[in-house]
Amino acid sequence: MTDTAPTEATTGVPFTLNGKDLEAKDGELLIEAAERNGVHIPRFCYHPRMESVGMCRMCLVEVDTGRGPGLQPSCMLTVTPNMLVNTESESTKAAQDGVLELTLINHPLDCPVCDKGGECPLQDNAFAFGPGESRFVEEKRHYEKPIPISDLVFLDRERCILCDRCTRFADDVAGDPLIHFIDRGNQTQVNTFPGLPFSSYFSGNTVQICPVGALTSKPYRFTARPWDLAENESTSTVDSTGARIVLQSSQDKLVRILGVDSDAVNWSWLSDKERFAYEATNAESRLHDPMMDTSGALESVRWNAALGAAVNALALAPSKIGVIGGARMSVESQYAWAKMLKGLAGIDNIDAQLGDGIDAEAIMSLPRATIDEAAQPGGVIVLVGIDPKEDLPTLYLRLRHAVVKDGASLIEMTPRATGLSEFASARIHTQPGSLGVIAQSLGTGMVGTSVAGVSARQLTDASKLLKSKRPVTVIVGRGNLAERDGYTVAALKSLRSGFPEAKFLSALRRGNIHGALEMGLTPGLLPGGQPLDTEIDGWITTPAERGLDTEGILRSAVKGEISTLLLLGSDPLTDYPDRNLVREAFDAVTNVVSVDAFLTESSQRANVVLPTTLAGESAGTFLNLENRLSPIRSKVTGPGQTRDDWMIAADIAAVAGGDLGFSTVSEIREEISALIPTFADIDWSEVDAAGDGPLIASSPLVGSDLRTSGADYSVPVPSGDYGLRLVVDRKMWDLGTMVNESASQSQLHTEAYAGLASADATRLGVFDGDKVAVTAGDHQASLAVKVIAGLPAGSVHIPFRLPGFDPGEAISASFPVNEVAVEVESS
Amino acid sequence: MPTNAYVPHAQGYVDNEGPKVVSSRFIHDDSHTLERALATDAYEGMKIALGMAPHEVAALVKDAVLLGRGGAGFPAGIKWGFMPPVWPRYLVVNGDESEPGTYKDRLLMENDPHQLIAGCVITCYALGLNQCFLYVRGEMALAQERIAVALNEAYEAGLVGKNINGTDVSIDVVLHWGAGAYIVGEETALIESLEGNRGMPRLKPPFFPAAKGLYMKPTIVNNVETLANLGWLLQNGPESYKTYGSETSPGTRMLAISGHVNRPGVYEVEQGKVTFRDLFYGDNYCQGIRDGNELKAFIPGGGSAPWFFPDQLDLPLEARPVGAAGSMLGSGAIVVMDDTTDAVKATLRLVRFYARESCGKCTPCREGTAWEEKVLQRILDGHGRPQDIDLLLEIGNNISPGPYPVASFDSQSLEAIPFPPKQTTICPLGPSSVAPITSAIRRFRHEFEEKIEAAVAARNAGDQDD
Amino acid sequence: MSRLTAQNQEVAAEIISRYPRAKSALIPLLHLAQEQDGYVADDAMEHLAELVGVTPAEVLGTCSFYEMFVRHPVGKYKIDICTNISCQLVGGEELLHHAEETLGIRAGGTTDDGLFTIEDVECIAACTEGPCLQVNYRYEYRLSNSDFDNMIEGLRDGSRDDVPPHGTLGLTRQHIPQDHLAGIGSPETTPMPAWFESRQPEPEAEGA
């Protein structure tokens, strides 16, 4: 298996390939060594990111290891010293011709109507190596034509050549073995269990790796022919992993996204959410024109009018304006907005996080690890808060590989079992409110007794690993929106002081959130993590005093101290955890200016809506959770009158009589490099090149003390005897805007449910599927029970943004933890 | 005294002259019981072994040159030596007997389970492991039941399990059974099957069971008959063992001789000392070809072996000369065909077996065997084409490239090509389908041609009718 | 039909306990399900998936590989007639044809009364005793057509009570009493047995 550990210049393995003396890397497979030396050996089943199975037999070549020449599958054969390889010999050719003929005999000749036609390895190999005319006059194998194996993927078993790639991926990579070889021999087929579809978050990868057109995706089927496609390498902005992708378009419309094999990041894999994100870009409901509410309803207007109105709404004292959002934009746009808001208008009430993240300065002060470091063979991974499978699915695949294949050990400190629990060496499932004290016991090494319901045994196991002198990486995100982030910050503090060698990987999940923080779209900081009093060339001003975060902005709005809300691609009305607070704030303010691509609940309440382009329509840069820069490329033009985010910032500045001082993305980049120390060494051509992308320099905040605002992070006492503590987190499929706007994804979420610990379910006498009444204040809903693994007794797990119940109704941002009543429904 | 006759309770077994190593108890109708086993010292060899050091037991087996009886004929003692010093390690006993023509492991399991259990314990002891899985073919309900009963008795009697025979040695022998799949007899497929998976072989290298077998731990896979020898071997010593058989193939073998002979049956035969002619025509053995017919061809080692012909009758039953003559002794299954046999039909029947039993992993085997079957069926159904004969050979060549092993054809001055064949596949199943095709076409091409010519003529006549 | 009965779940638990990894018990458990219902039902596969900790698709993958498992009801007596080479040479195919004619079904079919299913099977390791067959995995050797007819008669009228219904293999199961068990360990952690370690040869003296 390909390792990402940097292969040092080890002593090469000498071998001879077609008469040429060459060197292979230590442990290198022959098929790879040949490829590196310009000799392509045909293959179907081999995939560089999965263990070889050697079943298609297409890669047979003649090899002599001293005992005479024989045919060997080059995908299973490690190069050994002085091996003689002949990929051009008659016996190699005969074997390849033979295998190819046999591969083709049962394959239908429907290339002209096949999605894969034109980019099909089977077609290519048949052309390059094939015997021409088929000698097979018998009847071919027949199956019912494409059958849906999931909501997103179709399978045509007649086309399948049984290479085991999709099934291997499902089992080995995704850990969802829901498709399998069924039956035997010539009758073998790939299929699902009756009635149990291949509902994996990663199902689309099988379509990408299928070497023929057997697997096709519902969104792409029949939308384009490969020869019509234009493509661009880019970065997914769906979450903060920043998976590398290829954007493909046909007739100025995005039609497909493929994963790119980036060593550092996603190893060619994508979650389905990333893969099919382009559907939202193509959605009918996209905003085309600027809109204004002049007579009680939003109407299309000209840009001039809209910009004028926006400027009017912003022509207030800085303290009367609150800005929420910005994580969806490119780094360049984020800089443009930061400069316009902080550097021109002196506003600091700016927060790109919507109360579902972690204190920005805490995150920015952590010594950073890369994904490779976190996933290094033999390392120790500490998962704090999040379930990577739901929050950052592509990162999850890397972590899964690390623990399943590369001997990394996992400690999880999460409110419930995660997608990685079955592989964890220590499972610390924290009750809401207990994360701080548990981390403290680990940090101080006091693990002899149980803490807040976590057994001494789990704590000791974790402690042993943390002290094992293996490299430790803490991956931290917000695991519970109903618990204040202060608990997470307190935990980080304990871990940092207890394990000074440990490195950290931020798992803030929103798209380009790390770019937003780095560009200063957070209160109290200027770009590059610099303090507010830093002088920046070309900035007219800087905020006079530290501003408010989203919670503060909303509270001030309620009090009437803020009268304009500027929303940068954010939808607080549905996305901010405390529903009452955000509703009251919207009711209280005079102006809402929304920069968005869709009419969300929040932008529908705006006075002015400025329509933007999305990734794929605009160019820029992405900063992922490792602080790695990679390009976002434009492939198609945005609909209607949409403008790039940075242009809108520049337009507003211009209408207000200012000048941001740049008129192209490259000018912004130059300014970023020139003015922001963390970007001083960035070579933008490296960002644009096809490589892994550079990491920015670490900010001056790294290593600084963590602010814990003196709050009390001891475990709060439960308020009543019937209350259960809320655990609110996110599922990959929810009602989020981008998912909801994607035709094929919008139906994939489940209904809201009440997740209970088995002890609580037993106490209440309910089973999976039974209904319970969940009461929060005067809000009540009837939810189906789901017994959740690893959930500590006393907690109730209700995911955010699923239909059926909005846990935001039960969350008050001012409480450290939140409770709801869960009762058996009287029927 | 041997009776030189069938033994009724072990159907097919002939109690003939010659030394008995593994079938000595078959004459008793209660040979499967613990009582009989104890009365006839079935566990003596095991007790002797437990009194020795494990490495001495392994050395003794190596010294005896106990060749594997599962097909490949590899010396057990040497195979055991391939295990790296890694624990846990496992013994898996191969009782999946499914090779066409093979009928001997079932007899051993049904009629003398205790001898096999003792062999398992001896092997585990020699290799320092405490868990053995006895994998019995799924269709063999009686063998499973007899072994289950025997194991229950042996556990109760302290002959297996915790503190065997009062020593500190503890070894579990677990009965496992399959569910119908010939390929599971192949050792790596057997291991996959024992892990609960589809029985698809693993590629060797890197997955040599002795190093990476069950659960990727060192694993020895031995055939039932191989292990059945161990009790006797420990009790009587390698020197006595080597007085039977020939130098390179000591001991006896259980041979099943089926087909067109007067007395088909299973015989325990000394290796190397007897020729095929002795077997087919000898009074002690099969007593001639049925109805006084002529011998047409015979398969010397199970359906996977290339065919022999009267030219090869005088070869001794010994691995080396048989291999050099273009075939193999394989699993001790000899199938005799007289001159009434339709070579095309027999070929189809064998090829159909491999097509049905292909696990489906390798493209050449999965697609090629099914294609071969279709072409042969077409020829038999009267739809043959003149090019089909070469096509059959070329499909075979895709699965097993290069000259395929064949026996010499003296009257045509064709020389033998020695066994084994080359393969484009992971395991030898696919290539085995080529054995009957190559054998039959080389020797009986005219039979194929006649069928095809008749078909062509019929088609032409049909054309004229229209 | 169904998931394993409570009683069979106990049997299943004992079978699983004999393996270092639960999935190894899958084939014996599939037999248990087949013994219970006469075939392997979808529900049963889902139940087994729970018992050994895999997905139903993986159970189906294994189940469908092996020809003994039928995933739909078959006759009470499944008659497997060998037509492989040794039997073919002595009349196996003729016996199959006779069976098809007598029972009025083709190989693979089941009689209307649900009593008999015939299969045309590969070598069943009774090669010297052809033509032969198995009825529910019980052998019948060297059958003439009238032997076959008598067998059918006996099964029909109940005089052949030695053949249990389809699905039942051996009538006795292995049972290892706890106090006789050497012990089944995990493949990850089981060390070299102490008895073996204590019997290792003395290492040869250095430089001797």
Ligand SMILES: Cc1cc2nc3c(=O)[nH]c(=O)nc-3n(C[C@H](O)[C@H](O)[C@H](O)COP(=O)(O)O)c2cc1C
């Ligand atoms: C297709 C195939 C089927 C086989 N079937 C059996 C079998 O049924 N029984 C058996 O003992 N060995 C069988 N073998 C051989 C085994 O792979 C293995 O060599 C043998 O069990 C080793 O035991 P031995 O060394 O004691 O002979 C088969 C091999 C192949 C390639």
Ligand code: SF4
């Ligand atoms: S040769 Fe045939 S039976 Fe053997 S592994 Fe390949 S496909 Fe399976």
Ligand code: FES
């Ligand atoms: S690529 Fe090597 S066998 Fe398929």
